[in-house]
Amino acid sequence: MYHLIRWLIRKWRSRSAAQTSAPAQTPGAAPLTDEPAPDEPAPRPAGPPARRLTSPPVSAESKISGAPALSVDGLTKRFGDRVAFQDLSFEVGYGEVFGFLGPNGAGKTTTVRTLGTLFAPTSGSASVAGLPLTRGNGAEIRRRISIMPESPGLYLRLSVAENLECFADLYDAPDPRGQIDRALRAVHLTDRAQDPCGALSKGLRQRVALARALLSDPAVLFLDEPTAGLDPVAARDVHELIDDLRQRGVTIFLTTHRLEEAERLCDRVAILNRTLRIVGRPEELREQMFAKSLTVRTREPLPEPDQVFGGLPAVDGWQADGAHGYVIAVSDTQIAAPAVTRALVQAGADVLSVGESRHSLEDVYLELIDEDEEAGRR
């Protein structure tokens, strides 16, 4: 099975290399103009939400039309000889939820810190919320963005309200009381405002950190593992809040290890492993990484599979998958699936199932990271 998938990938890549003439990017990266289609809604959580989180309103000035919210060109960060990330190039549009995935140590947090003006890039350029990423623009960029680090970093002896008051002043909030109230309502913590942060659970602290990030009414919100340590209900609340922020035009740069979360929330995702491995919409990445295939299950093994599958329209090859299963590489499932089904019936096979192979974002991620590990061993 593994070898078949690798064969399919190689086959697809050789075909796409011949067909496309995309501009040269970071190895493996998709073209930079890969903006989400406006008429194509992002996947939404299924089922009616038990309670709907509402994010504070985003001011009109925080959404700057024209330029992308984030534009990164050949950005590299080194600490001495150690490369944190290298030659990153991508763009993120306003109102887009952009997932940033990668293994531990891939450079995700360093990227966020660099775009958040905490670190100076070693080379390359970027613009954040409409401003070039330069030393002189640091304070102004930080005024337009908000970063929620992985660790909440709250003053544990101070109350929730005292924590937020401090940050409302640091963000020059024009209506600190109102903004604090709205942020607390957004994360359902109004009744805990006077509690010391040290007395809150990890999940509640995470919510306070999220409220703190909303105080500045940001144009770009960087969320570093926002649902880490949250129970499923709290995580769902955060997902709804992200959806709500997206609808209000806030750009969200989401760093996460939860691939199903990224698949569900993000308009596009990037996979980073020191260099940018790939950028695109989750469904595009699946198509890029994995050739189309059908999975067939029969009650008994086929005596002559070559005779059954050989020569069928849109079928490129096949391989056994277990004793009674077959994975069939196809160029078009709409043509191949009926043909395969008919051929199986004509061969007298007892067909249990014929289905299109589905690959998740996790498959894409693991494939790329495995490739890197393999290349590292060579």
Added chain:
Amino acid sequence: MSISRRHVRAIFRKELREYRHNGSIVWTMAVIPLIFLLPALIHIFGVAAGSGPSDLLLYMLGIPALVPSVVAAYSVVGERQQGTLEPVLTTPVRREEFLLGKGLAALVPSLAIAYGVYAVVVACVELFADPGVASEVVRWPEVLAQLLFTPLLAGWSIWVGIAISTRVGEVRVAQQLGALASFPSVLVTALIAFGAIPASLGLAIACAVLLLLLNGLGWRVTLAAFQRERLISGTR
């Protein structure tokens, strides 16, 4: 570049709130003055009238030299260890505003303690000591020196403490180094108080000018030492 008073006030107020909620900081600040207060009072009440003018109360200048050093040494490295520094540095606050807020939060309580303890000593001497001794110990030049040198000594200790705090990776190390760095100031005031170095107007002016210069230098060194990238990444 302008300094935002609101940002400075936000840091300052947050620090004061933390003091209020953290008993150990208050106790540390309260115990150090006792070390200076008790020996001074014992000595004054043991002195006979007519033994001549004394600069003994200058010994109290050790309080503003020592008290803020512990708090200042905690200011940056403490936030790093708590994990609270990064969120603050992601806001529009400038390092000047952050450091001024931190510095003020160490200065204000230190001045209050130093002046308060001095006032207590003067009141005790005026009320309970032999009138002859009181007139020899409490004199206007010493009172002026106390008023003038208290903020200068505290300022120097604060900048040294914060500069140390930006460079080290551990709170205890920072506090030990901060206390150690304030000892030269304490030593000089003690030597003057006990007559080893004769107090004079010229010496007072020279010391004031030196401390002013040191405060300016301390501010610049602290500002240069405070680098967001190094503080967050932990690199040297």
